[in-house]
Amino acid sequence: MFTRKDTTQKREEGIVKRYARNPILTRDDIPYPVATVHNAGVVKHKGQYIMLFRSHLDNGRSIIGRADSSDGFKFKAHAQPFLSPALDGPFAEYEQYGVEDLRICPCENSYLLCYSAYSSHGVRIALARTDDFETVERIAFISQADMRNVVIFPEKIDGRFVRLDRPHSEISPWSIWISYSPDLIHWGDSRRILQSQTYHWDEMKIGPGAAPIKTPKGWLNIYHGVFQTMAGAVYRLGVALHDLNDPAKVLAVGDRWILQPEDPWEVTGYVPNVVFSCAAVPEDDGEIKLYWGGADTVMCAGTTSVNQLLEHCMNSPRPAL
Numbered sequence: 001m002f003t004r005k006d007t008t009q010k011r012e013e014g015i016v017k018r019y020a021r022n023p024i025l026t027r028d029d030i031p032y033p034v035a036t037v038h039n040a041g042v043v044k045h046k047g048q049y050i051m052l053f054r055s056h057l058d059n060g061r062s063i064i065g066r067a068d069s070s071d072g073f074k075f076k077a078h079a080q081p082f083l084s085p086a087l088d089g090p091f092a093e094y095e096q097y098g099v100e101d102l103r104i105c106p107c108e109n110s111y112l113l114c115y116s117a118y119s120s121h122g123v124r125i126a127l128a129r130t131d132d133f134e135t136v137e138r139i140a141f142i143s144q145a146d147m148r149n150v151v152i153f154p155e156k157i158d159g160r161f162v163r164l165d166r167p168h169s170e171i172s173p174w175s176i177w178i179s180y181s182p183d184l185i186h187w188g189d190s191r192r193i194l195q196s197q198t199y200h201w202d203e204m205k206i207g208p209g210a211a212p213i214k215t216p217k218g219w220l221n222i223y224h225g226v227f228q229t230m231a232g233a234v235y236r237l238g239v240a241l242h243d244l245n246d247p248a249k250v251l252a253v254g255d256r257w258i259l260q261p262e263d264p265w266e267v268t269g270y271v272p273n274v275v276f277s278c279a280a281v282p283e284d285d286g287e288i289k290l291y292w293g294g295a296d297t298v299m300c301a302g303t304t305s306v307n308q309l310l311e312h313c314m315n316s317p318r319p320a321l
């Protein structure tokens with residue numbers, strides 16, 4: 001078992017510097033009963049950091065809670081959940097088993113919320129929208145089953161909304177695809193653009209993580225990759241760079257992971273050996289605050305920078321496909 005001192009020493013070396021007081025949010029910080037706090041979307045809204053985190057209830061199904069912070073690290077949870085499965089209307093049938101892994105995608109002066117909706121029909125992606133995080137409007141299901149991990153680019157490209165997504169497949173390793181939409185509701189022109197590599201840390205499957213970050217050199221895509229071991233799957237994070245004008249074109253993919261489970265609360269928990277990100281917040285000075293769930297149990301944070309991630313992609317790339 002690592003001691004806190006051991007992991008602090010490792011921290012200085014990595015491309016992602018872990019926040020010294022991780023985990024930043026756990027179930028003990030939540031004013032209503034939950035079993036876990038993990039896989040949160042985070043955004044900076046009017047100078048405040050808003051986190052929409054997933055929690056397992058003690059029936060094993062998930063809801064989304066909200067916590068706020070002025071510095072991006074010390075969060076205070078709201079008294080009530082932010083989003084629970086719809087009980088009536090067209091969403092209820094497809095959210096019956098829970099709502100999970102919400103991404104907050106800033107887009108055209110609003111926030112698009114993409115989350116996994118679970119039901120007896122499988123898992124599909126629901127899209128909701130908020131301007132102020134006070135009221136939320138469910139808009140549509142934007143995929144059929146089986147799809148998870150959708151992130152929408154912050155601006156239209158060539159007149160269309162663009163997203164990265166991750167269909168399930170029994171035939172090929174689960175890969176990252178791109179899809180386009182004129183109106184956020186109808187999506188198509190889908191293509192597979194990034195796949196896992198055989199006998200590589202992301203060999204089993206990959207999927208979009210944080211909403212893409214715009215840089216002068218291209219879009220940064222922080223994704224998760226999974227490797228199957230004799231002791232179960234290990235979830236790590238990697239980064240790819242997509243062309244600014246044609247994000248279907250992957251310019252470079254870092255060969256090495258940028259974060260792997262190391263801290264005790266990442267190595268053990270509800271699902272051991274998991275770091276899973278749904279959020280990265282770019283700051284004006286080029287810093288990126290990165291957020292991840294540890295072992296599907298707690299929320300963690302760290303920092304990296306646009307320059308470090310760009311160098312990581314470009315200095316030792318591996319093939320995209």
Ligand code: BMA
Pocket residue numbers: 039100101235271274276293296
């Ligand atoms: C994935 C999703 C994530 C989870 C991860 C590790 O398939 O269910 O929500 O963090 O597995 O359990």
